[in-house]
Amino acid sequence: xxxxxxxxxxxxxxxxxxxxxxxxxxxxxxxxxxxxxxxxxxxxxxxxxxxxxxxxxxxxxxxxxxxxxxxxxxxxxxxxxxxxxxxxxxxxxxxxxxxxxxxxxxxxxxxxxxxxxxxxxxxxxxxxxxxxxxxxxxxxx
Numbered sequence: 001x002x003x004x005x006x007x008x009x010x011x012x013x014x015x016x017x018x019x020x021x022x023x024x025x026x027x028x029x030x031x032x033x034x035x036x037x038x039x040x041x042x043x044x045x046x047x048x049x050x051x052x053x054x055x056x057x058x059x060x061x062x063x064x065x066x067x068x069x070x071x072x073x074x075x076x077x078x079x080x081x082x083x084x085x086x087x088x089x090x091x092x093x094x095x096x097x098x099x100x101x102x103x104x105x106x107x108x109x110x111x112x113x114x115x116x117x118x119x120x121x122x123x124x125x126x127x128x129x130x131x132x133x134x135x136x137x138x139x140x141x
Contacts (some may be wrong), residue, residue, distance in 0.1 A: 013030075036069065
């Protein structure tokens with residue numbers, strides 16, 4: 001953001017912790033409460049990891065965190081819309097797909113990298129399917 005000249009204060013936060021393990025932090029809810037406690041009254045949530053609006057953005061970020069913000073004294077809370085069907089985003093996705101097909105590999109090479117731990121049966125099946133699709137594409141080229 002600094003390289004682009006954005007001077008608004010910002011904070012990267014995490015949400016959706018699942019299970020008993022400690023999750024990445026700080027948690028979005030805790031950050032919202034902290035901003036309210038410091039007297040901040042306007043806050044924009046920008047879900048950078050989501051490419052489309054869905055239940056997590058529409059419910060958790062808009063409704064649940066909107067309520068947390070209001071309870072914390074933040075009177076102007078909103079979420080920036082995801083990229084959804086924004087034409088430059090769709091063009092970028094199409095370009096990536098075209099490159100993969102032209103290279104004879106239908107998916108990111110990241111998908112074929114080994115797991116850091118034991119590979120699940122579902123991951124093994126997925127890797128086999130991807131390899132089969134790549135072979136089909138190479139056979140058609």
